Amino acid sequence: MAFLKRExxxxxSGPEITHEDRCSLVFDTDSKSLYVLREVAHLETGLGGSVEYQTATMDIADYLTQGGQTAGHRELWRLLRALFNEDGDNSDSECGILLRRTSSQPSADEPRT
Structure with missing residues (x-):
């Protein structure tokens, strides 16, 4: 099982009580699924300290529609824009070629109907 992760x-926050909240974009290469993984760790360093660790997975759309606009939301939007090349210059991208073909006349190697 292989996972590709992008934080x-x-x-x-810390140091006496350390709390870490991390979100990552994950692609599971076996199941071919793409999702957001949220990991929360809470560590109390005092005498008899405790450790709590929770993970949750969520759909990308669910992550983007949850409350607030965090740095994680902004990073995911940046990655999505880069993936779909929303800069307007998609002339060299495979996605841009496909989009132009589906919205215009068939190319020379496609049958005309």
């Missing part, structure tokens, strides 16, 4: 956001 979107990490927030750490």
């Amino acid at each position: 979107l956001h990490r927030q750490v």
